[in-house]
Amino acid sequence: MKYLSFRTFLICILLPPAFYLLTLQGLEIFFHHKWSAELREAIVSDTRPMMEGKTRIEDDIAGIIGRHRDTSYGIKAGIQAEIFVMTRTNRLLYPQSNFQKAGRFGPYIDHKKKNPASPEDMARIAENNQRTLQEGIQLVLNVSIPRNSWLSIGILTVYIMLFVFLPYRAYLLKTKEARELKISKQNAIEAANKKLTDAQEKLAEVSAREMKDQSEITQLKADLDLAGTKVRATENEALAELEILDLDLQKNIKLKEELETEVRRLEKELRKIESSPITINKQQKEIIDTTKRFKTLYKNLEISSRAIDGFIDLETNLQLQSEELIHTINEDGSKVPVKRKVYTRKGALPVFECEFGRSGRIYWSTGSGGKRQVWVIGTKNTQNKDLAYIDKL
Numbered sequence: 300m301k302y303l304s305f306r307t308f309l310i311c312i313l314l315p316p317a318f319y320l321l322t323l324q325g326l327e328i329f330f331h332h333k334w335s336a337e338l339r340e341a342i343v344s345d346t347r348p349m350m351e352g353k354t355r356i357e358d359d360i361a362g363i364i365g366r367h368r369d370t371s372y373g374i375k376a377g378i379q380a381e382i383f384v385m386t387r388t389n390r391l392l393y394p395q396s397n398f399q400k401a402g403r404f405g406p407y408i409d410h411k412k413k414n415p416a417s418p419e420d421m422a423r424i425a426e427n428n429q430r431t432l433q434e435g436i437q438l439v440l441n442v443s444i445p446r447n448s449w450l451s452i453g454i455l456t457v458y459i460m461l462f463v464f465l466p467y468r469a470y471l472l473k474t475k476e477a478r479e480l481k482i483s484k485q486n487a488i489e490a491a492n493k494k495l496t497d498a499q500e501k502l503a504e505v506s507a508r509e510m511k512d513q514s515e516i517t518q519l520k521a522d523l524d525l526a527g528t529k530v531r532a533t534e535n536e537a538l539a540e541l542e543i544l545d546l547d548l549q550k551n552i553k554l555k556e557e558l559e560t561e562v563r564r565l566e567k568e569l570r571k572i573e574s575s576p577i578t579i580n581k582q583q584k585e586i587i588d589t590t591k592r593f594k595t596l597y598k599n600l601e602i603s604s605r606a607i608d609g610f611i612d613l614e615t616n617l618q619l620q621s622e623e624l625i626h627t628i629n630e631d632g633s634k635v636p637v638k639r640k641v642y643t644r645k646g647a648l649p650v651f652e653c654e655f656g657r658s659g660r661i662y663w664s665t666g667s668g669g670k671r672q673v674w675v676i677g678t679k680n681t682q683n684k685d686l687a688y689i690d691k692l
Contacts, residue, residue: 311466315458322454323444330373331442334380338367339438342384349428352421356428360384360393377448380440387435483583505555512548519544585611597629601666602673605688609676613659620655621676628653628663632671641689650674650689662689 341363348354364382368374384393444451523537586607593602602625610621627635640649641662650664660682662675674692675685 307466307469311462315455315462318458319455322458323446323451326378327442327444330378330380331440334367334371334373334442335438335440338363338382338440341367342436342438346428346432349432350425352423352425352428355424356431357392357395361395364393377445377450379443379445381443382441383439385437385439386431387437390431390434392431392436479587486583502555502559505551509548509551509555512544512551516541516544516548582611593625597625599629599670600625600673601670603675606661606673606676609681609685613676613678617656617659617678621659621661624653624655624661625673628661628671628673632663632665641686650692660685 342360349356349359364384368380371380374380382393383391385391519537519541523541586604589607589611590602590604593600593607610618613621624635635651635653637651638654639652641652642649650662653661653663655661658679660675660677660679661673662685663671663673666672675688677685
């Protein structure tokens with residue numbers, strides 16, 4: 300988990316309960332407004348039976364609220380609703396006790412019975428209903444979601460799972476990025492080590508040449524001292540050769556100094572590479588991007604790293620033509636025109652050679668699991684090297 304920050308974990312811990320509470324409050328406010336509007340509209344929608352005395356206003360309101368409770372999906376999901384209906388003078392119309400039904404507004408009429416109410420009862424009920432409507436009706440609705448209901452637990456579970464998935468996804472992305480940077484850094488270190496080794500070998504060769512030249516100069520000086528009695532022509536010849544060797548020595552000394560400077564620079568660059576993250580250069584980025592693109596587009600192919608390098612070295616028009624051929628191989632290998640078959644030493648499956656453009660070559664074979672393998676992408680100029688590589692498979 301070293302790729303994720305403490306702030307990310309803190310956010311993923313604090314946000315689920317915060318979103319949970321905000322969601323519950325939002326649902327309570329939403330259903331409060333929704334049910335209030337529906338109940339108000341239903342209560343005052345049809346007052347004709349009440350004005351005719353066929354039903355009491357209290358019974359009509361109770362029926363409307365009862366039907367709302369029976370048909371509301373929110374209440375079935377566990378949302379609790381406390382509903383009170385009263386007049387402007389604070390006289391409670393719903394819920395009504397049996398005592399209120401029978402005593403205050405006359406005898407309670409059970410409309411489920413078959414016997415209809417008398418005209419006197421209907422007139423009295425209509426008068427009471429009219430008086431109630433003139434007083435004005437107001438609705439009081441309290442909506443709440445219990446914290447131990449299935450709806451509440453389900454919302455909290457969704458937020459917890461969501462904020463568990465987010466850091467896990469971020470961890471996977473960071474891990475993949477770190478792995479790619481590590482590979483890039485390792486490649487850069489290997490390249491720097493190779494350059495350093497080459498420079499050290501050249502320095503050793505120049506040092507050996509310098510020692511040899513120094514030995515020859517010493518020998519010539521000794522010969523010159525011994526040949527002091529010789530003729531002037533011989534002496535001039537020796538001096539000329541001495542001068543040539545001296546110039547060669549100066550060149551070697553200068554070359555040695557340059558190589559020593561280059562070695563120190565490469566050592567410094569190597570230490571810098573080993574101690575700091577390595578950024579991907581343009582060519583390496585192009586290789587990585589091309590590899591990712593091929594893996595995404597061509598699910599039925601396994602393309603080797605040598606084929607990726609050969610594709611990048613092609614000219615733009617040859618790249619387009621080669622990718623058209625790669626697409627055909629990915630979709631249906633039987634539709635690809637094969638120029639010839641190349642057999643390896645081990646007697647494995649044959650490798651097919653296909654042409655594109657005027658000079659392009661692709662070498663591929665059928666692999667296991669229904670996938671096809673692209674081994675090499677090149678041109679006529681690289682054909683000998685490509686065939687040597689195929690022969691080693």
